[in-house]
Amino acid sequence: MLNFSKIKILIIYLSFIFFGFFSLLNFQSEKNVIIDKKVNLGLDLQGGSYLLLEIDTDPLIKERIQDKVIPLKKLLSKNDIDYKNFSIENKKIKFVIKPENLSKFNLLFFSKDENLLNPYIDQYNSFQLDLEEENNQLTIFFSKFGILSINNSALKQSIEIVRRRIDDVGTKEPTILQRGNKRILVELPGLKDPERIKELLGKTAQLNFRLVSETSNDFGSEKLISETGEELTVSKRIIMSGENLVDAQPRLDTQSNQPGVSFTLDRLGAQKFGKVTSENVGKRIAIVLDNKIISAPSIREAITSGNGSISGNFTFQEVTDLSLLLRSGALPTPLNVVEERTVGPDLGVDSIKSGTISLIVGFILVIIFMVFKYRVFGVIANISLISNLIMLIGILTILEATLTLPGIAGIILTVGMAVDANVLIFERIKEELKTEKSSIHAFDIGYNKAKITVLDANITTLLAAAILFAFGSGPIKGFAVTLGIGIMTTLFSAYFIARHLTSLIVLRRKDNIRL
Template identity: 60%
Template sequence: MLYFSRLKIISIIVFCLSLIFFSISNFINNEDFFLKKKVNLGLDLQGGSYLLLEVDKNPVINQTLQSKLTQVRNYFKKKEIKTFDYKLGKQKVLFKSDTNDQEKILELFKDDNELNPYFDVYKSNQYNVELIDNIFELTLTKYGIIEIEQSLLDQAIEIVRKRVDEVGTNEPSITKSGSNRIAVELPGLDNPDRIKSLLGRTANLTFRFVTQNTDASFGSEKLKNLDTGEELNVSKRIIISGDNLIDAKPQMDNINNETVVSFTLDRLGARKFGRATKNGIGKQLAIVLDNQIISAPVIRDVIASGSGQISGGFTFQSATDLALLLRSGALPAPLDIIEERTVGPDLGEDSIKAGVLSLIIGFILVILYMIYKYRLFGLISNFALIINLLMLLGFLTIFEATLTLPGIAGIILTVGMAVDANVLIFERIKEELKKEKNKVIAFDNGYTLSRTAILDANITTIIAALILFVFGSGPVKGFSVTLSIGILTTLFSVYYIARLLTSLYVMKNKNNEVTIK
């Protein structure tokens, strides 16, 4: 019905004014203004840097299989089954057994319950065992690899977000891109070198003793000391790792007049560190970061306080970056930068001007056409269209959405779809006026009978927008968001704002001649 109750009219007005109020906040620069929500400009409009990172899963897969190698060997030892020649190949574990035991081994691997007590994380859908040329091959299944990829990606995104936030970039966007990639958008950042250096480091920190044993079979390895350039023999036994760090920050050591990184350990780390320094007085303690020694001081006294310093000829910037890496934690796997783009602010400004200009031109042409075609009702449609755009901007402001160039395209498309809905309604009203003498009924039928076609068209568009949002990334998502919100505000403006104004006019002039040109 064309009738609107007083409560409904007040509700419509309050709802519209609220969203308009939010949209106006984008044009107020006063910092004291209590409403500070704004629509953020995306990378293509504000300028900045874009990085596409790929998670290298291979080291983690090999590490996982390495641990399985030990578990499998221990398992068969307890079962008194002779296995030998264990090797770690490319993403697989190889081993042999006596010919008489081969069938028995295959049966044991098929029995998940039998393996569980010994092979603690074994799952039949994650691992696969085959006998090829009398050699057993233990590999990860496709499901197992996907599970590792998802776990690595989730952890890596969290660490990347911590590192980017620590740098203090403005409104960064960090999202998944596919199964093993991370898209990082940094609006306003035109020099990404520091971010690249931070994101490109795994930051795996360990404290280990320098040993005199040169035989690798005794659990040692040669690592380069970045401070002196010499190679030192370092024990593979880890005293504490970066997981035990609570805090790290750059500090000036006034005694030696150098910049150091001071760190604080958790309770477990402090206890381990205190015990190790007590037993290791006079020994060198290697502080290893990503398989490189950054410092190797000699232990002079017991360190039981749970805090210490890392020195290594740091500048204040390098000490700050190292502290940042240690605070944010180690990446679960290396990250490779496979794509990099930088957009200058001038190009972003040109994009804004081009987008706004196209929106203004399209908007003016639509307004003129609607006035020419439908006269007074065209004016009503145009007024509803203006409110529609302000409501759309208001919603984007509430969610503090990021507006991109495709997002502007979504707004322009919203204008077209809003007008299309009004055209369908007005043309339907014209048909109803030809066969219905009662003007109120004719107008009401026009809105009611055209509703199905309008809803079908807009719902199918929303479905397409949702698919773009789920499977798209970056600017594509921006387009789908603005389009989806635009469709909802369009339906509201057509069936509440335009219909309310139309009903007020028709009810006031129901005894006079009312036509749509």
């Protein structure tokens, strides 16, 4: 029906005003204190930094093979299998057993029942470890699928930690994506100097607490260098790791007036720390970050509260970064920068200019065509088109979406879809005017009959946009978002705004109408 109730009219134009208000936020020069929302520009539009990182799993595999030593020795001891010449080299465990124990060990090693040493990976239908035998010497190493499983797990964990670290810095709308089996793509729009980000991502931030050994030749100890250059012998036994931290914040020591980091431990960490500090009062405890001692204070009293602090020769920027690293968690592997690019703002300006020109040219051509072809109803179609774009920008602003060049392409395609919807409707009305005596009836039937075709075309495109969003990444998702929102605003503007404006003219002129 061409008649619109007052409530329906109110809802239509209040919706338009609501989205129009948000679209205007993008054009104000000063920051809005109450509503701080804008469409963010992507790397290709405003410039920024591009980093391609690669995980280095060699240290992790060495650590994991080392972790297998105790379960392996327990398995051998439990089953009365004698061994000799035990060694670890090149990420492999080697040892010699008696020939009569070979088949027994093989059965235990490749057992699927509660195998703590060599778990079965259902995803790959393979064991984590593999075994070679030569002259009674056994060599244990990670299988191809075991390494793949470690890689995948480390990559997923690294992506999450990279995201946390970058979010803590406050970078707007970063793009962090997996690339292949070992690489992470990081795009940082608006960031001209990526050095601080590289520094933050270049540290694994493996934090642990260990006791300083009283003598330099203690068994189970190693020598590490402190920040001041002092060489200390510390126990290899880790009292507590960074996994037990729940918070870390920069602070200023009121006594020394030096910056430091205050930390809070979880319940298990607090219990461990309390027990160790109560048993070792007077001794020194080394706080080790990435295998380097950053502080080695003396234990004056038992610390059972779960709160502590790290102090040293730090600047305030260093303690801020250290707090951030500890909060975000330790990277499972080091990250190496494989590729680095900085996109200058000039390139972004050129991209915006090109995209804007193409949108304006297309828009003007559409306006001229619609007015020439459909006269006053062409003007209505153009008003509908403008309102469509205003609402689209308004929704993108509410979502604080990132606009890229593919996103601009999605907006241009939206213009085409909107014009197509109006052309379909008006051509259908033309056909009805030839057979219907009443113009009001012809317009009503025309809108209703065109609805199926318009919905079919737009819903099909919406499904395509949903698939692109689900399986695409980065720029493809940006295109899918603008296209999907554009389709919904197109249907709203064509069947509510344009139809209402059309009804005002048709009901006023009645049968004196030409299309």
